[in-house]
Amino acid sequence: MTAGGVVACAALLLPLVSAGPSATAERAPAGSLQQAFAAAADEYGVPESVLLGVSYLQSRWDAHGGAASVTGGYGPMHLTDARTALADAPHHAHGSEDARGDDARPARSVVEAALPKAGELPARLRTLERAADVSGIGAEQLRDSAWANVRGGAALLAEAQRELGMPAGQDPADWYGAVARYSGADDVATATAYADDVFDVIRTGQSRTTDSGQRVALAPHPAVAPEREQVRRLELRTADVGRTECPPTVACEWIPAPYEEFGAGDYGNHDQGNRPASQSVDYIIVHDTEASWDTTLKLVQNPEYVSWQYSLRSSDGHIAQHVPLEDVAWHAGNWFVNAKSVGLEHEGFLVSPDAWYTEAMYRASARLVRYLAKRYEVPLDRQHILGHDNVPGTTTSTIRGMHTDPGPYWDWAHYFQLLGKPFTPQAGPSSAVVTIRPEYSEHQPLYTGCVKAGEACAPHGSGAVRLHTGPSGTAPLVKDIGLRPGGQDSTTGVNDTGARASTGQQYAVAERRGEWTAIWYLGQKAWFHNPGTQPTAVGAQEAVLTPKDGLTEVAVYGRAYPEPSAYPAGVPVQAVSPLPYKLLAGQKYVVGDRVPGEYLYATTFDTAGHRVVRGEEMYYEIQFGHRVAFVKEADVRVLP
Structure with missing residues (x-):
């Protein structure tokens, strides 16, 4: 399935859990953030519901203490000033992980991506300076003051409305094109998907307490029917959907990763496959890129680099697909997991604690994951929807180099609420x-x-x-x-x-x-x-499991590989190497999937030599630490 041109109407959007307030919200106290939205809407002639809806999709009305987002966005309106954010942005090191995680061939490590230079930043990462120009508010105020930030965002919306030749009235439906412009997207599908999401928020309403302790509410406006044809006035490009495999509720673009041979016995940057006929897809892995969007795309198009199936842009939720789902990307640092997973990289180049992600990206990611989970019958739980930091090392020597993204500040609770599985x-x-x-x-x-x-x-x-x-x-x-x-x-x-x-x-x-x-x-x-x-x-x-009676300890593994007798001639036996941990008698761990030992032998550019080795010995996946692990079925007993 592909997503083309203008995406499906808002009625088809993934249902999201809403805490919509009543239509008769109480008057906001003086000096509150709620009042800031009302005052800015009145000053610039923007419907308050539109201003609140845009802000919710960007930041869920949070100000993040004046810190920048992963794309240099500041404040409730996510005004971008990546030049300032990059000036002192700390950079998270990837570590020494072998992205392929396969002992049968040389390691393929992730290199550190250079942060973009200020002069290379696109307009969508410099909206704060434009807001300063049209509002007359200083850049420092726009970054540090939530009130000023809301006014700056309102000024940008009003300017977009004027440029489109639309009336500055109070009917939210007239502002669809201005909202689409605010996304910063350069293609029709992404701008449309963004505006659809904003108007979905306006229709359903929202209410929450922000990170500064302020209660903000947007009353539902269920009858709003925007003029979606306004997007045509923006004169945006039509993205190449190519071979994309995406739900119709997101904006997807085909930017392929290369599959080419470039040296003696070396090729990149993924393996061609035939999933799910050859192997089941059991995991979806959440990453962050630790690079800007443009740098991310350059890296994944390098045959000597590594790969993943999808990249998601922070500012607007735009998705690029690089590797067909039937193929195996090199992203998780564990070959057993790579062979049975889909990798999602989320744009981000600022280290925690304020490397926050936009609501637009969370929503696009959740819709993509729901689509993938349904397609491959992947359970929506935390033993199948993993962070890169939940993937185990393959052997003892690889544990210390495993990646730690997306880290402790990824909001899993909100993500699973969007997935419909709170x-x-x-x-x-x-x-x-x-x-x-x-x-x-x-x-x-x-x-x-x-x-x-x-x-x-x-x-x-x-x-x-x-x-x-x-x-x-x-x-x-x-x-x-x-x-x-x-x-x-x-x-x-x-x-x-x-x-x-x-x-x-x-x-x-x-x-x-x-x-x-x-x-x-x-x-x-x-x-x-x-x-x-x-x-x-x-x-x-x-259900939980524990060592069988008579066993004082059980070995724990980072991958479920077959027993030696399962390997055919010509396929080297892969060691079933235990990790340094032990599951001791009397201890219990939550049970995940029961899986056969399995190994994808794919070490050559020519796929004719690829083989899937499947053994008779069975394993259980368990939640063992922060990362998952595997134990042999023969060593344990399952308790209800």
Whole structure:
């Protein structure tokens, strides 16, 4: 299926969970953000609902403490000033991960992408300077003041309305073209999809408390029927949909990754395949690019680089597909996972804590994931929808180099709400299994190393909880012997996954004491603060497994490879190499898929030599630590 030209009407958009207020919202208190929207709408003649809808799609009305987004956007209106953001933007290092994660051929590592120079920035990343020109408000004010930022955004919308020759009236339907222009998109489909999303917000209404503690509401306007033909006045290009495989509710473009031979026995940057006939697609992997959009596209078109199926743009949710879904991209650092997954890279070049993502990108990503999950029957849960930081190392030697994106500031709770699978309680407070679920905006654990090693990051919402060796915030953090073979404690580093459980992940409860809950994690008890008044986990009902009677410990694996006897002649046997962790007697872990040992042998440019080796030995996927892992079925027993 492809998405072409103008995307489907808003009625076809993925239903989103809405907390729409009543049509008779209370008058906003003086000085509030709600009043700022009302005042700016009145000053520039923009319907308040349009101003609120655009802002919601950009930032969900958050100001992020004046910090820039991944594309240099500031404030509730996401006015972009990437030049300023790049001037002192810290850059997250990728590490030494082999993107292919295949022992049968030389490593293919991700190189560090250079940040774009200020002179190379497109207009969509410089909207703040345009807002300053048309509003007369200084750039610093537009970056730092939410009130000024809202006025700047209103000024841009009003200017777009004038340029389109449209009346500056109070009917939201007349502003469809101006909203499409505000997206910064250069193609018809993306501008249309963006405007459709804004008007979906206007129709359904929204209400939430922002990151600054302000309550903002947009009353529903269900009868609004915008003039979608206004997009034609923008004179935008028509993107090449080519071989794209996308739902009709997103804007997709075909920008292919190269499959070509460029050296003796070397080729790039993916493997041709025949999925799902050859192998099932079981995982969808969420990444961030750590590069700008233009740099990301240059990298994925380099045959000597690595690859992924889709890239998503932050400013407007535009999607580019690079690798057909039947083929295997090199993105997850684990060949078993690569062979059975689809990789989604989300644009971003600013390190946490304020590397926030736009609502436009979250929504486009959620629609794409829903489409992929339905197409391949992938369950919408956190053992199948993984962050790159949840993919296990293949062997002991690869654990320390595994990537840590999208990190502790990706809002998994909001993402799964958009997927239509919110993390809700399935059992009571004394359940034997829990789903990690802190309140993102209110849960702000201390992280370090966002700018300098050991230096505290700015306070910010997070979907991850920190794990201790005892029921106290002063107890040491649990150890990860894979990351630190010497037995050192884990740290509060923003890229340290050794003592972290993330929203949506499920664990077996080991013990409870007052406001603290212990779970089984990496072969040990791990405690997290879970007060009844502000819980960070909810009860769940899931099957768990434990070592079979008589076994004191069970080996844990980073990939489910076949037994040696399963390999045919001409295909080298791949070692079934255990990780340094142990699943000990009496411990329990939540069960995921039951899978056969499987290995895709694909080391040549000519696909005639590719083979899928499938064994008889079965494995279970488990939530073992922050990353998933595998155990042999023969070693464990499953408990209801």
